[in-house]
Amino acid sequence: MQQLHWLPAHPDLSAAISQAKRIDDPLQRLHEAARLATFQRDFTLTARLDKLAATGVEQHAAAARLTPLRLALLSSHTVDHLLPAIRVAGLQRRLALSLHVAPYGMYRQALLADDPALDAFAPQLVLLALDAHDAPLQLPLQASQAEVDAAVAERVDELRLLWRRARERYAAQVVQQTLVPVAPPLFGSYEALVPASPRAVIERLNAAIRAAAREDGVLLLDLAWHAAAYGDGLAEPVRWHQAKQLVSPTLAPLYGEHLARIAAATAGLSRKCLVLDLDNTLWGGVIGDDGIDGIQLGQGSPSGEAFLAFQRYAAQLARRGVILAVCSKNDLHVAEAAFAHPEMALKRSDIAAFVANWEDKAGNLRRIASMLDIGLDSLVFVDD
Structure with a gap:
């Protein structure tokens, strides 16, 4: 799959990045990195662009007329390999994104207990990047629709508590990632007709998350809706068991793109x-x-x-x-x-x-x- 196919293709982006590295002036180098970020790029080229821009963003974001934004990622899956793509997608939109990643799987503790590092970072945007492996609803297959609804409501109440704490502690805008189904279907085409089938439960939970987010003013990174576009690079069992990666490195630019769109909108940088x-x-x-x-x-x-x-x-x-x-x-x-x-x-x-x-x-x-x-x-x- 061609990454970011809606962006123009550069005749030789790799060579252009190598040439930009020779620019002595860090502000000029940052301007060039921002320009090159507007072209199609894969995981490797994205990482190189991130390195190209790094020093300039730290020193010259204001001079380059970039809007600063502090984004905290609280996740139940590995996200470190996604950070360059998030920063570069932000740069493409004239955003200087500062990223903080809470320790793996510690999103509850980060918001409900004391987290000095997160407090010092003072995020303006908090992403709860959760996956379907995290705290699965323990329901027997014969559970009724009423039992499923009760379990879903309990889980959503927990999420609403986390959303509320993020707003109270940091006055941050919260973004909730929807859950991508990971379990293989048990009932084939009848999966949606069995209330407690794994995929039916995830579908019901996502619907409840969307409804609660709408009521609570929480934004959505609706990964479940984007899943078809991600193809085989999302929720692969082998990659999950090897590295707890929900998103393949090859699809990092696409993930960064979706998240940067939300970040830009919160910073008032939407197209009008x-x-x-x-x-x-x-x-x-x-x-x-x-x-x-x-x-x-x-x-x-x-x-x-x-x-x-x-x-x-x-x-x-x-x-x-x-x-x-x-x-x-x-x-x-x-x-x-x-x-x-x-x-x-x-x-x-x-x-x-x-x-x-x-x-x-x-x-x-x-x-x-x-x-x-x-x-x-x-x-x-x-x-x-």
């Missing part, structure tokens, strides 16, 4: 605006040449249906609060007229900033940011 090109992005063809009846959009062709599906996704993003803008090399009246197409899922009224002219797109993106009074780093631009 989706900027859309028009021709061959919202529809197939060129509106100025093909006319409103000639573009590919909607039912009847694979490409038309694909463009419609993308528009519907953008419309859903708008409904959840993402600002939509248009940046297109086009005549304004021609571009706006296209929104009268009968199969357009997006309407002209959905677009908060509409810029269509023949000027440079980079300049137009700056203009859109100014119109919306947001930073350039708040924009995501989609272009064919």
